[in-house]
Amino acid sequence: MDKNDHLHAMRHSLAHILATAVQQLWPQAKFGVGPVVDNGFYYDIDLGGVKLSEEDFATLEKQMHKIIAADQPFERTEVPIAEAIAWAKENHQPYKEELLNDLKRAGTTAAKELDGEELGVATGAESKVDKVSFYTNGDFTDLCRGPHVASTGKVGAFQLQRVSGAYWRGNEKNQQMQRVYGVAFETEAELKKHLQMLEEAKQRDHRRLGQELDLFVFSDLVGSGLPLFTPRGTVLRNELLAFSEELRGGLGYEKVWIPHITKKELYEISGHWAKFGDELFLVKSQETSDELVMKPMNCPHHTQIYASQSRSYRDLPIRYMETTTIYRDEKSGELHGLSRVRSITQDDSHIFCTLDQVKQEASQLIKAAQTLYSTLDMELSFRLSFRDDGQGYLGEKALWDRAQKTLEDVVKAEKIDYFIAEGEAAFYGPKIDFMAHDALGRTWQVATVQLDFIQPERFNLEYTNEKGAPEHPVMLHAALLGSVERFLSVYIEHTAGKFPVWLAPEQVRILTLNQEKATVDYAENLLAQAKELGLRVAVDNDNESVGKKIRNAEVMKVPYVLVIGPKEIDSGQVVPRVRKDMEVQSESKALKLEEFLSTVKNEAKARVNKTSL
Amino acid sequence: MDKNDHLHAMRHSLAHILATAVQQLWPQAKFGVGPVVDNGFYYDIDLGGVKLSEEDFATLEKQMHKIIAADQPFERTEVPIAEAIAWAKENHQPYKEELLNDLKRAGTTAAKELDGEELGVATGAESKVDKVSFYTNGDFTDLCRGPHVASTGKVGAFQLQRVSGAYWRGNEKNQQMQRVYGVAFETEAELKKHLQMLEEAKQRDHRRLGQELDLFVFSDLVGSGLPLFTPRGTVLRNELLAFSEELRGGLGYEKVWIPHITKKELYEISGHWAKFGDELFLVKSQETSDELVMKPMNCPHHTQIYASQSRSYRDLPIRYMETTTIYRDEKSGELHGLSRVRSITQDDSHIFCTLDQVKQEASQLIKAAQTLYSTLDMELSFRLSFRDDGQGYLGEKALWDRAQKTLEDVVKAEKIDYFIAEGEAAFYGPKIDFMAHDALGRTWQVATVQLDFIQPERFNLEYTNEKGAPEHPVMLHAALLGSVERFLSVYIEHTAGKFPVWLAPEQVRILTLNQEKATVDYAENLLAQAKELGLRVAVDNDNESVGKKIRNAEVMKVPYVLVIGPKEIDSGQVVPRVRKDMEVQSESKALKLEEFLSTVKNEAKARVNKTSL
Secondary structure, three states: OOHHHHHHHHHHHHHHHHHHHHHHHOOOOEEOOOOEEOOEEEEEEEOOOOOOOHHHHHHHHHHHHHHHHOOOEOEEEEEEHHHHHHHHHHOOOHHHHHHHHHHHHHHHHHHHHOOHHHHOEOOOOOOOOOEEEEEEEOOEEEEOOOOOOOEOOOOOEEEEEEEEEEEHHHOOOOOEEEEEEEEEEOOHHHHHHHHHHHHHHHHOOHHHHHHHOOOEEOOOOOOOOOOEEOHHHHHHHHHHHHHHHHHHHOOOOEEOEOOOEEEOHHHHHHOHHHHHHHHOOEEEOOOOOOEEEEOOOOHHHHHHHHOOOOOEHHHOOEEEEEEEEEEOOOOHHHOEOOOEOOEEEEEEEEEEEOHHHHHHHHHHHHHHHHHHHHHOOOEEEEEEEEOOOOOOOOOOHHHHHHHHHHHHHHHHHOOOOEEEEEOOOEOOEOEEEEEEEOOOOOEEEEEEEEEEOHHHHHOOOOEEOOOOOEEOOEEEEEEEEEEHHHHHHHHHHHHOOOOOOOOOOOOEEEEEOOOOHHHHHHHHHHHHHHHHOOOOEEEEOOOOOHHHHHHHHHHOOOOEEEEEOHHHHHHOEEOOEEOHHHOOOOOOOOEEHHHHHHHHHHHHHHOOOOOOO | OOHHHHHHHHHHHHHHHHHHHHHHHOOOOEEOOOOEEOOEEEEEEEOOOOOOOHHHHHHHHHHHHHHHHHOOEOEEEEEEHHHHHHHHHHOOOHHHHHHHHHHHHHHHHHHHHOOHHHHOEOOOOOOOOOEEEEEEEOOEEEEOOOOOOOEOOOOOEEEEEEEEEEEHHHOOOOOEEEEEEEEEEOOHHHHHHHHHHHHHHHHHOHHHHHHHOOOEEOOOOOOOOOOEEOHHHHHHHHHHHHHHHHHHHOOOOEEOEOOOEEEOHHHHHHOHHHHHHHHOOEEEOOOOOOEEEEOOOOHHHHHHHHOOOOOEHHHOOEEEEEEEEEEOOOOHHHOEOOOEOOEEEEEEEEEEEOHHHHHHHHHHHHHHHHHHHHHOOOEEEEEEEEOOOOOOOOOOHHHHHHHHHHHHHHHHHOOOOEEEEEOOOEOOEOEEEEEEEOOOOOEEEEEEEEEEOHHHHHOOOOEEOOOOOEEOOEEEEEEEEEEHHHHHHHHHHHHOOOOOOOOOOOOEEEEEOOOOHHHHHHHHHHHHHHHHOOOOEEEEOOOOOHHHHHHHHHHOOOOEEEEEOHHHHHHOEEOOEEOHHHOOOOOOOOEEHHHHHHHHHHHHHHOOOOOOO
16 A cells, blocks of 8 residues: 555545544434545535534544544445445435445446445446445444555544535535535644645635735626626736737737637537536527527637638648637536636637647647746646546547547657546547646646547548648647636735736835825826836825835735835935845845836846846 | 708609609509618518519619609698598508508607608697698609608609618518618719719628638628637737727726626616616526626626725726627627627726716827827717607706716817717717718717716715715716727728738738749748747748739738849848838839838837838
């Protein structure tokens, strides 16, 4: 058992220990499922009328520590499924009973979908399930595939985190249960580090910073999952998107424009309708009988621009890019700040090329992504998202193998670290997913390059090859930022809102030392000069102390602050106050206004993270 | 009778002469209405099974000329309405009978809506209509208010234009009639000029040029009224919109971003739901019970950004701008190229300010529009769109008077020509509409500044005034281009697709004289140099004659063409071929490559229409 497997077994054993404690404290408890999740575990519990809160955690943890101290061995037994059902009935565990009955009816394929781990289906079982396994510790028995650690004493360090509502099997028509989450690590030190990270993440929560820094707002009248971006937030969006466009523009990508709606016929051909039809926003025309939908992706529209002209091999690659918003009908319970929204703006691109050109195109995109993310001070890693043996993938297996091999060749040639994730492919082809690592050690999927043989065929896209014969091009789907809203949710937390000069909504704040006319005029004149250079500058001329004004600028995390008083006016020099994270030298020195302004301008243009001042 | 009234009477008399001719040729004819329209007239006719075509026009015109030659006087009679109805019955004119019956029931208010002119309602008639008037020429009599010219000989020059289907009273459930259109002017010379203009407009039709110049496409799969813009067309859109943003950015406008959908509650508060509810695209969520709509305007969303913070008088004016697409559910019969689309991209802005600040803001917008349109080589005129006495305007009359006076003061102070159009206001306030005049002498409403006291009140928007008390700001709605799609439909026809360098999708085309490696390398190197400067350049290296390649570039209306051969390579100089309309001197001279490239770059930057080469 390697380290990861051990951690997994440990966390899963803790889920059982939590359930043991719950059963001891509330014998009427009925249990749902209790799987391992990132950094810990949870268990779904039905306590009848009893409502758990974080105030119960001390009692619960105390009880769990007793069970741990008892060092009860985890003992495995296998029983025929009928016997297991009888056990569930006898012990008043209707949720387990329901799962077992489903399992009996449907066999392993269904079992896998129903979370096989929880169901105690032995690995490698045939399609018809005969036996299931139980694990027992002390007087608690649970249906479970395992594996577990040897005994309750071997579970490392843990802490209960929170309790929230969760519908049985995720369906809001079912009973609402209570989901108790815990985090767990092998050592106290690791746990402590993780808890500190969580605390830091709370401080950096992009929803909180979004409000404090006046970046975006939600309105009850507009609706959930539909953020509106203020002038400050719009600067962030536009600067990021402009960078992405600049990088791709340099590689020959041309901008196109498509509407946000389409007749559903477009998706019937692309295959999206069959796959995602019930996740789309439907659009009803009151004037015509058109059946329209909001676009949840841009590729089918872009194929229609390609298809509007006859194309030759000499025209390829044809590279379209577009910053445009797609709409996905997310369940309201899944919406979360900017991480999960219903209006998703992508820096999307589609390349139509020959199979031979894929490597060159993908490799250029990888390099562009590397430039983007290193500028943003984030490390990238690469995941090859391949198909698994499941259903729902379009196209022949041989084509998939070729496509997957092509992508693996690309990342090998780039000599970058990658790993393969089976089952993560799009339904029309495999992907290279770009994973960004943030300052808190978290990993986020951001950019992506997807290979697609399917849509060119379905839309009958063609080019004339060197022999004058028609052929289907290959399509690459690529984004560098992905969803700019989601990326911002990551990046705001990565930087804690301390944006580099090129992204800072307000780059320089000018504070007046007093409200005399000469001072105010000088500040306003400076403002005009800076604006002329294209800098984003504001004057704070409020009738407040300079100390208060400096603190206000710090709260807004403005990179540079200039205080203007008689000294500055006389000398024509300023001593800029630099935001701490940007400093490379601790002492600020006086410099001419023009010099300060042109340095800031150059820093913004060069997209640096540290200042040379 | 002034010139316009005379032209109107002349055209209306021609409609009667057309009907006279129709009745003589097809005695079974039943007549609908026959009003005056821009540049001419039409008459709606029901000929039973007989289908008219343009081939019948020679016969029809010959018959009309006979009637004109007979110089029959137009004689007016007034009869009680019951008698008129009896006349219609007797003469088998069911459409006239229906109109007269409606008129009898509903009185003048309805009569006005039903096109009073056609109905023969005497001007100034009381709300209950007692009498209607008829006009007779020769053996033809028609229900008509008049006035007419004295006799059929006094109708100037005319030509029949086209025939199309038209539902009786515009309702597709009614009988389809045949609408015969004619154009008419006082003199043959004026008519000829107009016909030439029509021919020129046909050549310049933006739908035709859109296809020839590869600017935009429609896809049956995406749907009608939903254009997709190719890379070339997207350059046009983006350059125009960037110019509009640059002009407003210089005036302190800040970009914001809003989603394209909203809960309908937003419009219930704004008042748009009651007014336009049945013209909106409804959006159905399959995951939630939210009732959403696509935004048909941006103001209500923008109020929510304003409302997200407390505002002080020192913060005003707050100026938001956003290039964003709105959606309007147009009837499919009304869609037309880019002139009338369902996806409408606006260079929209909203200013929140005090009443005192309105003049300054509106005057800046007028100046910005003047800069924009003079750069685009179009003349502007100004229309004050005020309310009339009709229903549906929100807010008190006194507030409207103040608002209208404010706007009139602005245009007076700007010393610009304007006229007042009653009944053209938005439902929430009066507007200054900017009318652009194109090269064919046509006038189009483009930009607009609208004053709005209503929405700030309805959304309870506030700022704290100098005395510390809350107050509603005033809202200004403004766009410089208006709908970029509609503007393009005008501008493509205005320029006949000969875009100035700053807008040209392809600014320079490099043609190779031969396909030798040295030539191709030189051309490719030149291409790279030009791209480095941000120019939009392409190489035509096809195995074709130079003559053919030059003609291809001319078809695409590329401003500059360079032919590269041994001479150019040896000398490092080029003799650019300049598109005719841009020339100020007729002789092209040789100049260094660098000089050529930097001149083109500067011309693009300065947005000039003529070249200095």
